[in-house]
Amino acid sequence: xxxxxxxLSMMYPELPxxxxxxxxxxxxxxxxxxxxxxxxxxxELAARLKGNGxxxxxxxxxxxxxxTASIARAVGAMDRGMASVVGREAEFRAxxxxxxxxxxxxxxxxxxxxxxxxPEGKERDASRPTYxxxxxxAAGEAARAGVDVLIEPINTRDIPRFFLNRQDHAHEIxxxxxxxxxxxxxxxxxxxxxxxxxxxxxRKYLPTGRVGHFQIAGVPERxxxxxxxxxxxxxxxxxxxVSRDCGWTGHVGCEYRPKLGGQAGxxxxxxxxxxxxx
Numbered sequence: 176x177x178x179x180x181x182x183l184s185m186m187y188p189e190l191p192x193x194x195x196x197x198x199x200x201x202x203x204x205x206x207x208x209x210x211x212x213x214x215x216x217x218x219e220l221a222a223r224l225k226g227n228g229x230x231x232x233x234x235x236x237x238x239x240x241x242x243t244a245s246i247a248r249a250v251g252a253m254d255r256g257m258a259s260v261v262g263r264e265a266e267f268r269a270x271x272x273x274x275x276x277x278x279x280x281x282x283x284x285x286x287x288x289x290x291x292x293x294p295e296g297k298e299r300d301a302s303r304p305t306y307x308x309x310x311x312x313a314a315g316e317a318a319r320a321g322v323d324v325l326i327e328p329i330n331t332r333d334i335p336r337f338f339l340n341r342q343d344h345a346h347e348i349x350x351x352x353x354x355x356x357x358x359x360x361x362x363x364x365x366x367x368x369x370x371x372x373x374x375x376x377x378r379k380y381l382p383t384g385r386v387g388h389f390q391i392a393g394v395p396e397r398x399x400x401x402x403x404x405x406x407x408x409x410x411x412x413x414x415x416x417v418s419r420d421c422g423w424t425g426h427v428g429c430e431y432r433p434k435l436g437g438q439a440g441x442x443x444x445x446x447x448x449x450x451x452x453x
Contacts, residue, residue, distance in 0.1 A: 177414050177418075178206060178425070179428075179452065180204065182430040183199065183208070185433075186431070193219070197223075198443070199229065200229055205228065208231070208232050208426075210235050211246065217277045224282075231281040232426045233285050236287065240266070241270055256290055258288045258326075260292070271316060279320060285358075286323070290338035291337075295336075314354030318356045323358050324354075325360040325387045325388055327362055327365070328342055328345045329362070330365045341369060341370060342366060358386060361390070362391075362430065363390065364391060364393075373405070374409070381417045382421040390427070399446075399448055400448050401447070411452060433445045
């Protein structure tokens with residue numbers, strides 16, 4: 176049975192962030208993920224995890240800067256990361272170093288390194304050498320800390336000009352880098368929008384050992400998984416079946432915007448889809 180992680184950056188928007196840990200635990204989650212933890216001391220987040228019996232399974236490296244104000248500006252400006260961005264190599268390394276410090280305190284086994292945008296007027300291939308070199312360095316640093324680093328293909332409807340968009344492209348990059356702790360974050364929402372044929376891609380890529388994490392949301396509006404065009408109960412069965420054959424034991428992150436979000440009890444009211452899987 177898939178193990179589900181609540182994405183606290185998107186779920187429970189009706190609550191202040193630090194109160195979302197308790198809400199997720201009460202709803203039956205045993206694991207959480209979120210986007211950026213840097214507005215809070217790592218020790219405070221670790222206490223929330225421990226106090227609610229939760230495991231942190233994923234968060235993102237800073238999208239820009241390393242001090243609290245710079246990271247907040249980058250998030251507010253919708254900065255999409257810098258792993259592939261020429262000229263930001265030193266900033267990228269500092270961001271990964273900070274993320275690994277948080278990962279140690281939160282006992283988190285994996286980090287997502289956002290690729291960044293292809294500059295206006297530039298070809299995608301011009302960014303590839305920087306991306307590969309940055310990922311090779313980051314994977315080496317993370318390996319010493321016992322952490323996996325993840326890359327995620329993201330659709331260009333939500334993020335125009337994002338460097339990485341397709342599953343095959345991501346797996347080619349992982350193979351080129353050649354680090355055993357570099358893996359793909361397979362977001363089925365993005366995969367459906369860009370490529371479709373999601374079940375066959377799960378069957379193709381999960382047995383390779385290169386998939387480190389799944390994420391889900393309804394398509395096209397990114398609401399609950401039972402809202403929209405995708406048959407998630409079937410896809411969960413596919414993940415279960417393939418996992419039994421290949422020994423995959425990771426998590427499925429619920430990275431969606433609750434349709435009732437912002438209303439009292441909104442997120443919890445929309446969790447009927449999850450009940451059969453807890």
